[in-house]
Amino acid sequence: MAASVQATQAAAQALPAVEKPYAVLLLPAVLEGVPQKQELLLPLTLAYLLSAHIAFRFPLRESALAVVERVFDNILSGLPKESKGIRYQSAEGAECASVLVPHSSLLVTDDRGLQELTNCHGLPLAVISRSEAKSSLLRLHNLEKVADLGLRGKLVSCAQLINVQSGGFITEGPFSLSW
Amino acid sequence: MYILGINAYHGDASAAIVHDGKLIAAAEEERFNRKKHCAGFPTLAIRYCLEAAGITAAELDHVGISRDPSAHLHKKILFSITRLSGLSGLIAARLANAAKVRNLREELARALDVPAESFRAQFHNVEHHKAHMASCFLVSGFDKAAILSIDGFGDFISTMWGCGEGNRIEVLGEIEYPHSVGIVYTATSQYLGFPKYGDEGKVMGLAPYGKPRYLEQFRDIVRTEPNGGFKLNLDYFLHHSEGVEMSWDDGSPTIGRIFSDKFIETFGPARTNGLPLASHYEDIAASLQARLEEVGSHILKQLHQETGNKRLALAGGVAFNSVMNGKILLHTPFAEVYVQPAAGDAGTALGVCYWIENVLLQRPRNFIMGHAYTGPEYKNGQIERVVRSSGLKHRLLEDAELTRAGAQAIADGRIVGWFQGRMEFGPRALGNRSIVVDPRRSEMKEILNARIKKREPFRPFAPSILEERVAEYFEQTHPAPTMLMVYQIKPEKRAAIPAVTHVDGSGRLQTVSRETNALYYELIREFDRITGVPVVLNTSFNEDEPIVCTPDQAMDCFQRTRMDVLFLGNYMVER
Numbered sequence: 001m002a003a004s005v006q007a008t009q010a011a012a013q014a015l016p017a018v019e020k021p022y023a024v025l026l027l028p029a030v031l032e033g034v035p036q037k038q039e040l041l042l043p044l045t046l047a048y049l050l051s052a053h054i055a056f057r058f059p060l061r062e063s064a065l066a067v068v069e070r071v072f073d074n075i076l077s078g079l080p081k082e083s084k085g086i087r088y089q090s091a092e093g094a095e096c097a098s099v100l101v102p103h104s105s106l107l108v109t110d111d112r113g114l115q116e117l118t119n120c121h122g123l124p125l126a127v128i129s130r131s132e133a134k135s136s137l138l139r140l141h142n143l144e145k146v147a148d149l150g151l152r153g154k155l156v157s158c159a160q161l162i163n164v165q166s167g168g169f170i171t172e173g174p175f176s177l178s179w
Numbered sequence: 180m181y182i183l184g185i186n187a188y189h190g191d192a193s194a195a196i197v198h199d200g201k202l203i204a205a206a207e208e209e210r211f212n213r214k215k216h217c218a219g220f221p222t223l224a225i226r227y228c229l230e231a232a233g234i235t236a237a238e239l240d241h242v243g244i245s246r247d248p249s250a251h252l253h254k255k256i257l258f259s260i261t262r263l264s265g266l267s268g269l270i271a272a273r274l275a276n277a278a279k280v281r282n283l284r285e286e287l288a289r290a291l292d293v294p295a296e297s298f299r300a301q302f303h304n305v306e307h308h309k310a311h312m313a314s315c316f317l318v319s320g321f322d323k324a325a326i327l328s329i330d331g332f333g334d335f336i337s338t339m340w341g342c343g344e345g346n347r348i349e350v351l352g353e354i355e356y357p358h359s360v361g362i363v364y365t366a367t368s369q370y371l372g373f374p375k376y377g378d379e380g381k382v383m384g385l386a387p388y389g390k391p392r393y394l395e396q397f398r399d400i401v402r403t404e405p406n407g408g409f410k411l412n413l414d415y416f417l418h419h420s421e422g423v424e425m426s427w428d429d430g431s432p433t434i435g436r437i438f439s440d441k442f443i444e445t446f447g448p449a450r451t452n453g454l455p456l457a458s459h460y461e462d463i464a465a466s467l468q469a470r471l472e473e474v475g476s477h478i479l480k481q482l483h484q485e486t487g488n489k490r491l492a493l494a495g496g497v498a499f500n501s502v503m504n505g506k507i508l509l510h511t512p513f514a515e516v517y518v519q520p521a522a523g524d525a526g527t528a529l530g531v532c533y534w535i536e537n538v539l540l541q542r543p544r545n546f547i548m549g550h551a552y553t554g555p556e557y558k559n560g561q562i563e564r565v566v567r568s569s570g571l572k573h574r575l576l577e578d579a580e581l582t583r584a585g586a587q588a589i590a591d592g593r594i595v596g597w598f599q600g601r602m603e604f605g606p607r608a609l610g611n612r613s614i615v616v617d618p619r620r621s622e623m624k625e626i627l628n629a630r631i632k633k634r635e636p637f638r639p640f641a642p643s644i645l646e647e648r649v650a651e652y653f654e655q656t657h658p659a660p661t662m663l664m665v666y667q668i669k670p671e672k673r674a675a676i677p678a679v680t681h682v683d684g685s686g687r688l689q690t691v692s693r694e695t696n697a698l699y700y701e702l703i704r705e706f707d708r709i710t711g712v713p714v715v716l717n718t719s720f721n722e723d724e725p726i727v728c729t730p731d732q733a734m735d736c737f738q739r740t741r742m743d744v745l746f747l748g749n750y751m752v753e754r
Contacts, residue, residue: 045253049260075253079261135249135304154260161256165248 022055023047023106025086026097026114030060030068039110040071042136043128046108046158048075051083053151056108057100059089106146126155135166180542181234182241183300184310184531185221186524187286189246189333190376190432192221193525193604195553196228197532200545202318204231205553205604207525210728216376218432221528222290227555236291236298241535243303244283245310245527251335254355258335303539305531307333308495309348314530315492316343317537318548319517325486327478330495330523331361338495340407340478342486346537346544351485357419358411360474361497363401366416366437367467371460372450376432377606383502384638386468387683389461396445397470407481409474414441456637468502472510475503479511489514494530498522498663499606501687505665508657520551520661521605529604550695551609551661554602557730562748565730569738573752578698585746586705589617589715593743594630596720598733599698603726607662608719609689610643610699612726612733614742617706618642618716621677630741631722639687642679645703645713646690652676652714653688662689662717679716689717 025047029035047056060068065088089100101107102121107114110128125141138159146152184195195205204227209215211223229236284302288295305313311328323344330337337359341350368374368382403409413419417439426433443449450460479491491513498504498518507516519526529548536542559575566573576584588595595615603609614631616623618640628634641662642652649656654667665687673680680686693700707713719726720733722740727733730747737745737752745752 041253042256045257049257075257079257082261136252157260158256161259162252165252165255 020055021105022057023050023108024097024100024104025056025058026101026107026109026111027060028111030058030064031097033061034063035067037067037071037074040068041075042162043108043110044068044071045075046126046128046138047086048072048079048083049158050106050108050151050154051086053084053148053154054106055084056086057089057104058086059097059100062090065090106151126159136162137166138162180240180536180540181232181238182243182532182535183225183228183236183239184528184535185225185242185244185283185287186310186526186528186531187220187244187246188218189307189524189527190216190218191521191523191525192217192219192224193521193528194221194224194228195528195532195604196232197536197546198232200536200542202529202532202546202548202553204228205521205529206555206602206728207521207604207725209725210554210602213725213732215431215725217430218376219430220286220290225287225290231555236287236293236300239298239300241303241540242283242287242298242300243305243531243535245305245307245333245524245531247304247306247334249304250306251355255335258356303531303535305527305534306336307527308336308339308353309350310527310530310534311494312339312341312343312348312350312492312530313534313538314526315494315498315517315519315522316348317533317544318519318529318546319490319492320547320549321490321492321515321517323488324490324492324517325479325482325488325513326492326494327482327498328495329360329475329478329493329497331359331365332356333524333527337361338408338478340482342488343492346541348534348538351482352407354408357413357416358409360401360409360471361495362416362418362437363397363411364467364471364497364500365434366442367463369434369436370438370442370446370449371464372454372456374434376434379496380499381635381638382464383468383500384635384681385456385461385464386502387465387681387685388456388637389458389463389465391466391469392462393446393466394469397466398473401470401474403474403477407478407485409477415439415445468500471497471500472503472506475500475507476510479507479513483512490517491515492517492519494519494522494526496523501663502665502685504663505655505685508655516657516664518661518663519548519605520603520607520609520663522663523606525605549660551603551605551607552601552611552696553604555728556601557748559748559750562730562750565734566747566750566752569734569752571738571752571754573750576749576751578701578749581746581749581751582698582701582705584751585615585702586709588744589615589702589706590709592617592620592623594627594741596733596737596742596745596747597699597702598720598727598730598745598747600696602728605661606719606726607689608717608726609660609662610691610696610702610717612720612728613643613699613717614720615643615702616678616716616718617710618676618679618714619710619712623678623716627716627718632718633723637682639681639685640679640716640718641687641689642676642714643689643691643699643703643717645700645707646692648707648713649688649690653686658690658692659688660690660692660695662687664688675712676714679714
């Protein structure tokens with residue numbers, strides 16, 4: 001993803017701001033080929049949940065579309081569709097990302113390479129990563145820049161839930177979820 | 180290769196150890212720390228397993244736990260945020276702040292008081308229901324079978340089904356939180372005044388006293404779906420909305436109220452524990468049991484259709500519902516059923532071992548779990564110290580004398596403590612940590628309750644019967660070596676064994692073979708020689724506590740209660 005980072009830097013100056021705030025879901029897997037269902041489940045879930053507060057742009061290659069659609073169907077089955085929309089951005093990965101990211105209000109990604117760059121720009125960032133035990137973690141950066149308190153709260157809730165579940169075993173009660 | 184399997188932070192914490200595919204030892208933590216259904220970390224059970232294998236933790240090759248917190252993670256997040264809107268932040272904060280979170284490697288090191296760096300083992304998380312499925316199929320001896328795992332919840336799933344073939348387990352379907360027949364049974368048990376973890380078995384025993392007058396209401400509570408699945412009418416429950424207070428400290432687990440006010444609107448006031456059991460409550464228990472059996476049949480018929488297999492491997496807490504199990508062969512196309520003796524969460528420790536051994540590592544299957552005797556055992560030399568220090572009258576007998584004297588004592592109407600060989604894995608005493616009495620004497624049930632067990636009078640006691648004589652006494656003959664099947668006793672035999680005949684003419688039998696427990700088999704055979712009845716009443720060796728594990732505990736229970744005679748290894752001890 002180094003190429004996309006460079007492209008993002010280069011394009012950041014050139015593009016005009018988009019009027020309405022939006023978030024970007026940037027997943028290397030859907031920009032590079034056909035992703036695995038497993039690697040999409042958590043990012044798409046997060047995008048859906050956060051899209052209740054902010055519209056999402058989701059750049060992807062056409063070859064990834066069918067898998068993405070299937071995973072979304074699986075996730076959304078039986079759920080209320082509270083969303084401001086997740087718009088697929090059909091374009092060549094690196095170029096599209098470079099256009100979208102600099103003007104976004106939030107970036108959700110599993111590409112750790114973007115973290116350094118967006119930190120420099122002060123862009124709010126939610127990075128999905130894997131712990132040593134191969135379980136998922138969600139790290140939040142520049143959260144104070146998220147103006148929508150509802151969105152900020154949901155990001156925190158998601159991060160806490162994911163990180164507690166992934167970090168190990170809850171060894172003592174009481175707690176309220178019988179998982 | 181040594182593999183250690185662990186069930187921790189769940190009810191019935193346990194450990195199991197496998198060496199080159201053979202099960203060396205398996206036991207529940209409660210037997211060692213004496214806390215019923217202990218839900219903490221099974222430190223003592225792990226120590227026992229290592230000792231039985233003759234190794235240190237540093238020599239383990241693989242360690243696994245039957246929990247995978249990252250399994251179905253997206254579903255957990257979706258559920259929390261969308262269904263518990265407004266509460267999500269609170270719950271997240273609570274999970275983060277109130278609960279202690281540890282990882283397995285560190286926890287094992289802490290428990291065994293060794294540095295984490297000393298482990299060479301690889302650590303694994305095995306999803307809860309996959310561990311259940313492995314725990315029954317991979318040790319069943321079936322090369323190919325349908326598999327059903329059904330319980331309250333584990334890793335966000337309540338029910339998982341699939342098929343097994345050789346070293347492969349394929350998941351064909353699952354039912355997610357908050358839908359669970361295990362939860363329905365627990366909630367109804369709470370409503371009926373049985374709130375403790377594991378009290379569901381009491382309600383199963385109560386059910387035959389009632390009539391299923393509320394079956395339609397329970398059909399509304401649990402709604403079957405065309406694909407073999409089911410959904411709960413969540414109006415009757417709290418676990419999905421308010422969250423249920425659960426405490427999984429190192430002691431016995433406790434669960435907050437699960438049923439909602441809708442339950443009370445439908446069925447009337449909940450019974451307070453200790454109040455008399457009106458017929459109304461018996462009818463509710465009967466209706467619940469009837470609906471469980473309907474739902475069980477519904478799932479299994481679909482499973483049979485999907486797999487085309489007549490063999491079934493069954494696990495999960497609901498698989499302790501021996502009444503349902505007994506009807507599987509009557510009401511579904513399955514012809515053979517294997518229920519692993521520790522079918523509940525304790526058994527997932529075993530499942531973890533075999534998931535790693537056979538599925539992950541693809542090593543050949545070479546073990547059949549034909550019995551439950553995988554716990555500690557004590558030699559006569561160790562027992563002698565306990566016997567002598569008791570100051571009680573005792574004799575050392577040869578095996579043949581032992582079974583003859585035991586059988587005679589039973590036939591004479593005495594209450595016999597029978598402590599032999601390796602302790603059982605799973606909740607049933609199967610002739611090694613048992614109290615045994617004469618089933619021909621109808622008064623025995625009351626005597627046992629008055630003198631030792633102190634159980635609710637409606638609860639039945641179970642028969643152990645010589646395997647080859649089952650057809651004489653029972654309507655079904657499929658082997659039930661782990662006491663997890665209830666069959667109807669033949670009407671003409673019920674009067675012969677009244678102390679083990681339940682109110683509906685049924686009995687939760689243990690079929691005993693010489694191959695699996697020679698000494699217990701001989702005891703029953705001697706009893707048959709004396710009385711002409713190849714059946715004894717078998718109940719667990721305990722008094723409102725976990726089943727005894729050591730000779731000291733057995734002696735303590737013997738002296739504390741009004742048992743008549745104790746056979747402790749080859750020692751016969753009398754007051």
